[in-house]
Amino acid sequence: xxxxxxxxxxxxxxxxxxxxxxKKLYISQQGLSRIxxxxxxxxxxxxxxxxxxxxxxxxxxxxxxxxANDLIKFHEDIINDLNSMKERKSxxxxxxxxxxxxxxxxxxxxxxxVKQYPHVVLKFREFPDIVCEEEVLNERIDIGFCVxxxxxxxxxxxxxxxxxxxxxxxxxxxxxxxxxxxxxDISNETYIGFGKDTKGHNIFIQKCLKHGFEPKNNIxxxxxxxxxELCRNNxxxxxxxxxxxxxxxxxxxxxxxxxxxxxxxxxxxIVTKRGTYLNExxxxxxxxxxxx
Numbered sequence: 016x017x018x019x020x021x022x023x024x025x026x027x028x029x030x031x032x033x034x035x036x037x038k039k040l041y042i043s044q045q046g047l048s049r050i051x052x053x054x055x056x057x058x059x060x061x062x063x064x065x066x067x068x069x070x071x072x073x074x075x076x077x078x079x080x081x082x083a084n085d086l087i088k089f090h091e092d093i094i095n096d097l098n099s100m101k102e103r104k105s106x107x108x109x110x111x112x113x114x115x116x117x118x119x120x121x122x123x124x125x126x127x128x129v130k131q132y133p134h135v136v137l138k139f140r141e142f143p144d145i146v147c148e149e150e151v152l153n154e155r156i157d158i159g160f161c162v163x164x165x166x167x168x169x170x171x172x173x174x175x176x177x178x179x180x181x182x183x184x185x186x187x188x189x190x191x192x193x194x195x196x197x198x199x200d201i202s203n204e205t206y207i208g209f210g211k212d213t214k215g216h217n218i219f220i221q222k223c224l225k226h227g228f229e230p231k232n233n234i235x236x237x238x239x240x241x242x243x244e245l246c247r248n249n250x251x252x253x254x255x256x257x258x259x260x261x262x263x264x265x266x267x268x269x270x271x272x273x274x275x276x277x278x279x280x281x282x283x284x285i286v287t288k289r290g291t292y293l294n295e296x297x298x299x300x301x302x303x304x305x306x307x
Contacts, residue, residue, distance in 0.1 A: 105134035111156040143212035163282035185249035191270035198226035205251030210235030
């Protein structure tokens with residue numbers, strides 16, 4: 016039994032005649048009779064009393080007619096709602112961000128997307144780098160803004176955006192007076208970052224080891240505002256990530272300083288799980304964000 020069978024049944028009830036209903040439905044009388052007989056066989060009950068002059072509903076037929084009208088209306092509502100959703104492009108896109116990536120997002124592009132598609136909800140969540148990738152693979156988020164590199168056998172990479180890493184130093188620290196900083200200059204400093212679960216931390220450790228020392232004092236914290244405040248108060252040295260060849264920001268009580276003779280990049284890659292289905296609105300968002 017499907018919706019079409021119920022529509023045919025309702026038409027027969029309306030005209031109390033298979034022949035009249037068949038004419039209105041533009042099908043043969045024999046074809047409509049077979050549909051009604053098959054419906055009765057499937058349900059295991061008699062829906063009509065048949066007389067030479069007319070059809071009369073049985074108690075089963077009366078019950079089915081009442082429920083069939085409700086089902087047809089429910090089905091029409093679903094179709095109308097789905098068509099409305101397609102027209103207004105609604106839905107939810109779940110987006111994962113590696114720690115620190117949120118401040119790098121192209122907020123003007125996201126703002127334009129939200130204005131253009133007001134019925135779409137963008138749900139952002141932050142994770143450590145590896146966890147962000149796992150959330151994409153486990154399909155708990157649709158799109159990941161992850162820190163490169165990622166496994167191209169597991170992810171579709173839609174775009175990658177290169178940033179540069181700088182030291183973030185309190186103006187109270189003598190190192191803030193330098194135009195550039197050698198890694199050797201910071202060998203006795205305390206470092207403030209997102210912790211060992213991030214790729215940026217591992218890159219920093221490798222650079223320190225290359226310059227002959229291992230960092231001793233680390234503070235792991237995930238809130239950028241807290242990192243700014245700790246740096247401002249000279250508790251330790253933090254890290255600032257920004258677009259390459261762009262003006263550095265002016266932060267109250269903090270100096271942003273480049274590392275001397277170091278290629279210190281931070282690449283953000285936009286990924287989805289390889290082989291997974293992406294709905295229309297997710298594709299539209301990815302097209303928008305490609306303008307980054």
